[in-house]
Amino acid sequence: MVLLLASVLLWVWGCTTPAGRTPGQVFDDGAITTTVKTKIYASSELRGLGISVKTFKREVTLTGAVENKSERKKVEKLAKSIKGVKKVHNRIKIQ
Numbered sequence: 001m002v003l004l005l006a007s008v009l010l011w012v013w014g015c016t017t018p019a020g021r022t023p024g025q026v027f028d029d030g031a032i033t034t035t036v037k038t039k040i041y042a043s044s045e046l047r048g049l050g051i052s053v054k055t056f057k058r059e060v061t062l063t064g065a066v067e068n069k070s071e072r073k074k075v076e077k078l079a080k081s082i083k084g085v086k087k088v089h090n091r092i093k094i095q
Contacts, residue, residue, distance in 0.1 A: 028084060029055040036060060036079050043078070051075055051092065058086040065093045 033055045040046045040053070049071060051064040060079045066072050076090040 028058065032058065032060060032082055032084050035082050036085075039078050039082070040075065043074075046071065046075060046078070049075070053079070055085075058084055059089065060085055060087070061089040061091060063091045065095045067095055069094060 033053050036053045036055075040049070040051055049064065049066055051062060051066075054061045054063075060082075062075055062079060066075070072090065072092045072094060075092060076088055079085060079088045079090075
């Protein structure tokens, strides 16, 4: 029984997604996305902005629209401040 459980755990941990990510990487990316979104919502200055956050291999991509460069920069700075973020792609447009 123990051998079977160990084999299953090794198989699951060694699996990768079609994009080449391990389950741990997928979990880490999800945690980063959740943290960025939570911090945006917690900020009274950024809460109402329509910003989308996606993370792939610890690289965060920000999309959406804001009213000025200051808001755009604040969102980018916030995303860069999150532990585990390797790079931020800021594709937020200024309306």
